[in-house]
Amino acid sequence: MSKPSRNLERIQRSLVSRYRAEKAFRLCGIAAVTLGLLAVLVLFADIFLKGKSAFSATYIQLEINYDQEVLGIDDLSDEGALMLADWDRLHKTALRQEFPQVRKRSERRELYALVSNGAGYDLKERLLSEPELLDQTEKFWILADDDIDTYYKSLLKGRAYTARLSLAQLERVKQLIDQDRIELQFNANFLSRGDSREPEQVGIKGAMFGSFFTLVITLLLSFPIGIAAAIYLEEFAEKNRWTEFIEVNINNLAAVPSIIFGLLGLAIFINFFNVPRSIPFLGGLVLAVMTLPTIIITSRAAIKSVPPSIREAALGLGASPNQVVLHYVVPLAMPGMLTGSIIGMARALGETAPLLMIGMVAFIADVPGGFTDPATVLPVQIFLWADSPERAFIEKTSAAIMVLLAFLITMNLSAVWLRKKLERRW
Amino acid sequence: MQSSEMFLLLLGASVLAFFLGRRRSEALAHISGGLNSLHSLPNYHGYFTAIWTALPALLVLIIWMTLENYVIIRLTFESLPEHLLPTDTSSTTLLANKINNLALGVLPRDGQPTEILAAAKQLLRYNEFSRWTMAAVVSCTALMGFSWGRSYLSTEFRARQPVESVAQYVLFCCAVVAIFTTLGILLSVIFESLQFFKSVPVFDFVFGLEWSPQTAIRDDQVGSSGSFGAVPLFVGTLLVSAVAMCISVPVGLMSAIYLAEYAHRSTRTYAKPALEVLAGIPTVVYGFFAALTLGPYLRTIGESFDLSVSSESALAAGIVMGVMIIPFISSLADDVITAVPQAMRDGSLAMGATHSETVWRVVIPAALPGIVAGIMLAISRAIGETMIVVMASGLAANLTANPLESVTTVTVQIVTLLTGDQEFDSPKTLAAFALGLMLFIVTLILNVIALQVVKRFREQYE
Amino acid sequence: MSTTVVSAAETDSNTRSQHLMSGDQTNFLNDIQDHVTVGTCFSENAKMSIKNVSVFYGNKQAIFDASVDITENQVIAMIGPSGCGKSTLLRSLNRMNDTIEGCRVKGHISMDGQDLYSPKLDVVELRARVGMVFQKPNPFPKSIYDNVAYGPKIHGLTDSRYELDEIVEESLRRAGLWDEVRDRLQQPGTGLSGGQQQRLCIARAIAVSPEVILMDEPCSALDPIATARIEELIEELSQNFTIAIVTHNMQQAARVSHRTAYFHLGKLIEVNPTEQVFTMPEHNLTESYITGRFG
Structure with a gap:
């Protein structure tokens, strides 16, 4: 055996490299954590920088004459006449007056393309809300086309993106800018409208409502069933192979890829039970099946954390096992169950893949009014917009992501808050 | 209604x-x-x-x-x-x-x-x-x-007895929902897959090297037969998952080790939830990032090195997927590392081992089963991940191991095959279910083994 | 035994004066009984010496101003009722207290005249010189061989596999485990019985040839037969190593140690040759404890 003094010498000699390794290891750890945190930062910053411009939209000020004859309307309460009226002529006329030098057909088309093709609809709304404007003239801010919008925003940032505009159009826009008749305004449409083919007109209200209806179904199904299952497994089930089989099933389902649940929805709910496609009810059903295992697992953990002494005390007072569960265990485990369910709901809110399988990817412009109206949900809306080729959709997609993330953060924070507020420690 | x-x-x-x-x-x-x-x-x-x-x-x-x-x-x-x-x-x-x-x-x-x-x-x-x-x-x-x-x-x-027993039955039925779900999944994928395997032999499907599910509408069209060899899809899936694992395993593991062993308690309380944020971000957001930010960025970088990087490269999807999986691995690893008894660390430190020697030679070997199980669960997640690859990787089934090229994956094909306007029992749609079956089987095996290992690991130190 | 013991009276006045000089008024006032360590705290042949050491966990004080020497190639036993701070003091001897958050040590602990808490001291080196055996056997999840080879490997003590084999065999022999495990060196150390595991931990500790071995209730998790083996082993080891052992088992202290230190509520009450402590204790608290009036 080596002598202590010789050992000491060797140890001292080894120390330098060992401390270097120690330091390197520590640095690796710090680097890993920093990398992870950096990823969070980059992701959020990227989305935010891309999306923040979507909350404003470019408007062009035009002199609009609500000419009774052009519209062919005598009475604003005449629905049929309102339907038939050529509202687009209002701003087209205004544009022609603004740029009288435009003569040729093709030039005119370019000129009209400066404003959104939904402008006529906006003018109709305007007139209906203020009927006394009929046959009057006013200066009105009209929504610009998405190409103008992209150009104007990029111009403000100092790197003009002109690829989608003709020279003539650029000139017109410059003229408008010189006259201060083009500006960014808050994009209220984005939060109050449904989907559209035109990037400047899109809104996420439809998707938000779709998500809402879907989540209501998910919550109504998965919360009671999940808690009931957790109570059964934790409190009443005998420990036998049958129960173990259920447990293995639940644990596996929690780790099954979400897209598989989409296949389940397609084959079982749509093809076997004939549930109509694309509706929040079906989406909610599929997401409920998907979140159920998570809710069961978290609820079981919550029940498990109720100390046995409380159970024993209640049993000792003569309560039946059912009463013990109902009056003592469940109320005490409720905060944990609620937290788990909120987190499950947050996950369901962000889920996309299974919904693609059950037809929730359709283009739906209307805001859904109920559980059986065709609808899409926020993440699917994001997917659809991300797939659209128009450049203007990038900012809309990012903005929709911001809204989705805002919801998710709110849900998670409320779960944390709930846990902090209601949690008891034994 | x-x-x-x-x-x-x-x-x-x-x-x-x-x-x-x-x-x-x-x-x-x-x-x-x-x-x-x-x-x-x-x-x-x-x-x-x-x-x-x-x-x-x-x-x-x-x-x-x-x-x-x-x-x-x-x-x-x-x-x-x-x-x-x-x-x-x-x-x-x-x-x-x-x-x-x-x-x-x-x-x-x-x-x-x-x-x-x-x-x-x-x-x-x-x-x-x-x-x-x-x-x-x-x-x-x-x-x-x-x-x-x-x-x-x-x-x-x-009245109490019948009411309570009905309540018990209701609770029981709720618990059994899980079994019915599994059964439903199995039935839905197996039945459709069996139909698919009637027209395409299992062997051709599992070992075929050619994937082009374009069955023609008219018989005289070119390539009307459609071929369903899934190997390119499997390879693509593995390639993307491998890239993801290369990112997430070292980063996730190292950050778990750092936070569990080195970090100050206050660092831990803030850094851990901040990392978990990554797990809460919807996959569609990652997909968007991969497709619109990272993909083009990698392409530009590649150009400056005279490399041709596809804008739908497996690399972009893999990196982003890896980032998504980091918190998954780090929280699982954190669980098992903190489950290793302090006595083991003490034993090693008392021998004069440095902290990193203790971690590498004692803590990690002790936590190894749990860590391996965590990695298996992460792989199963990477294989089944859909949105990132749907948005950021391509549709063309290239049989390649080069992460700079565009590949397609099992999940991408399931989505593309099922979202088009197709009648339900064309081989094209049925192929999606056969792919779903493969996906389910592989992830099931990974999950079952991993969960079993984790369970045994926990029992060992409890 | 080459130790000459300073007379009791001398030490008594020594500690008292030191105590007063330390100026730690609060400690002194906290002391309900007149806190003076009686007996022979110091020895001429000290391997380690503890002087006026107080240990704190956050705001809680676990050791109050303890002073005692650990004599070279002897066994010192630390006894006392549970929670009296004896393990805390032991852990501060190789700075294992560093791993506990909020733990502070005041006073001086030195080994061969070198201050253990000076910033210049290298903890890795110190722990290689002061080995430790824990209450519960804690073999690493490795083979028996790798458990023993762990220390020599990390410290780079050997140049060849042959040398390493030699150290492993030698250590296992000295821990009295060689004959039982020679055929299964590659099997996991966790597969051994409790007593064997503890002896494996001892073998692991002596494989780096430390100068001091600290033992923290090494037999408390073992059965009587395994305990007897370990006690035998301690006696053998004391010929080459300086050993400090914490135990709550008075008989064990009486059997294996040369000197015994009695702790009570964080205070070192008495240090004397073991024989004396168990036959005619100086302090009445010590007497009450060893006669079983509390503990």
Whole structure:
């Protein structure tokens, strides 16, 4: 055996490299954590920088004459006449007056393309809300086309993106800018409208409502069933192979890829039970099946954390096992169950893949009014917009992501808050 | 929807029945001298009547609703002339859908044979009739149940026991939902896959090197056969997953080790949830980032090194997927690392080992089973991840191991095959289910093994 | 035994004066009984010496101003009722207290005249020189061979596999485990019985040839037969190593140690040759404890 003094010498000699390794290891750890945190930062910053411009939209000020004859309307309460009226002529006329030098057909088309093709609809709304404007003239801010919008925003940032505009159009826009008749305004449409083919007109209200209806179904199904299952497994089930089989099933389902649940929805709910496609009810059903295992697992953990002494005390007072569960265990485990369910709901809110399988990817412009109206949900809306080729959709997609993330953060924070507020420690 | 109204009606009826039952028991008690003469509390009598009112009626309602469609379609078919009747199962569903859609007004009526239109009308009549009969039958059942249940009530009646056992059964059924879900998944993928394997042999599917599911609409089109060799998809999936693992395993593991072993407690309380944020971000957001930010960025970088990087490269999807999985690995690793008893660390430190030597030579080997299981779960997640690859990787099935090229994955193909307008039992759609079956089997095996290992690991140190 | 013991009276006055000089008024006032360590705290042949050491966990004080020497190639036993701070003091001897958050040590601990808490001291080196055996056997999840080879490997003590084999065999022999495990060196150390595991931990500790071995209730998790083996082993080891052992088992202290230190509520009450402590204790608290009036 080596002598202590010789050992000491060797140890001292080894120390330098060992401390270097120690330091390197520590640095690796710090680097890993920093990398992870950096990823969070980059992701959020990227989305935010891309999306923040979507909350404003470019408007062009035009002199609009609500000419009774052009519209062919005598009475604003005449629905049929309102339907038939050529509202687009209002701003087209205004544009022609603004740029009288435009003569040729093709030039005119370019000129009209400066404003959104939904402008006529906006003018109709305007007139209906203020009927006394009929046959009057006013200066009105009209929504610009998405190409103008992209150009104007990029111009403000100092790197003009002109690829989608003709020279003539650029000139017109410059003229408008010189006259201060083009500006960014808050994009209220984005939060109050449904989907559209035109990037400047899109809104996420439809998707938000779709998500809402879907989540209501998910919550109504998965919360009671999940808690009931957790109570059964934790409190009443005998420990036998049958129960173990259920447990293995639940644990596996929690780790099954979400897209598989989409296949389940397609084959079982749509093809076997004939549930109509694309509706929040079906989406909610599929997401409920998907979140159920998570809710069961978290609820079981919550029940498990109720100390046995409380159970024993209640049993000792003569309560039946059912009463013990109902009056003592469940109320005490409720905060944990609620937290788990909120987190499950947050996950369901962000889920996309299974919904693609059950037809929730359709283009739906209307805001859904109920559980059986065709609808899409926020993440699917994001997917659809991300797939659209128009450049203007990038900012809309990012903005929709911001809204989705805002919801998710709110849900998670409320779960944390709930846990902090209601949690008891034994 | 009339059936949902029926549900609400039943709910209302059972609430009413609860109060009536409770009143009844209180009245009974009053006659025989106070509430103490009741064997069970009045509430239990109320629950008992409510259960008898709702449960049988609910059962009838559910049975009716499941059988309704089938019976009505059969009845409608009877009114059709011989030559329009379907010959095999697939055309049956097609025809049924057609008639259904006509009846709902989704399909335009122009150009449809008059017999079919008549059938659609007939279907509507049957539907109407069925709904009303259903309402009547369900109401009758509820009423009968109510009077039956109410007749049981007496002062000696032990209402608590039946109520509690019904409650137990309900709880049990909720727990069994998990089994039915698994069963549902298995049935849905297996049945469709079996159909698929009738037209494409299993061997060709699992070992075929060519994937082009474009079955032609006309027979004379080029490549009309369509080939279903899934190997390129498997390779693509593995390639993307491998890239993801190369990112997430070292970063996730190292950050877990750092946070569990080195970091100050305050760092840990902030850094850990901040990392978990990555797990909470929806995959569609990652997909967007990969497709619109990282993909083009990698391409530009590649150009400056004279490398041709596809803008839908496996690398971009893999890196982003790896970032997504970091918190998954780090939290699982953190769990097992903190589960390693302090005594082991003490033993090593007391020998004069440095902290990193202790971690590498004692803590990690002790936590190894748990860490491996965590990595397996992460792999299973990477394989099944859909949105990132759908948005950021390509559709072309390249058989390549170069992460700079574009590949396609199993999940991407499932989505593309099923989101187009396809009739349900073309081999193209069925192939999606066969891929789903493969995906399910692989992830199932990974999950089962991993969960078992984790369980055993926990038992070892508890 | 080459130790000459300073007379009791001398030490008594020594500690007292030191105590007063330390100026730690609060400690002194906290002391309900007149806190003076009686007996022979110091020895001429001290391997380690503890002077006026107080240990704190956050705001809680676990050791109050303890002073005692650990004599070279002897066994010193630390006894006392549970929670009296003896393990805390032991852990501060190889700075294992560093791993506990909020733990502070005041006073001087030195080994061969070198201050253990000076910033210049290298903890890794110190722990290689002062080995430790824990209450519960804690073999690493490795083979028996790798458990023993762990220390020599990390410290780079050997140049060849042959040398390493030699150290492993030698250590296992000295721990009295060689004959039992020679055929299964590659099997996991966790597969051994409790007593064998503890002897494996001792073998692991002596494989780096430390100068001092600290033992923290090494037999408390073992059965009587395994305990007897370990006690035998301690006696053998004391010929080459300086050993400090914490135990709650008075008989064990009486059997294996040369000197015994008695702790009570964080205070070092008495240090004397073991024989004396168990036959005619100086302090009445010591007497009450060893006669079983509390503990």
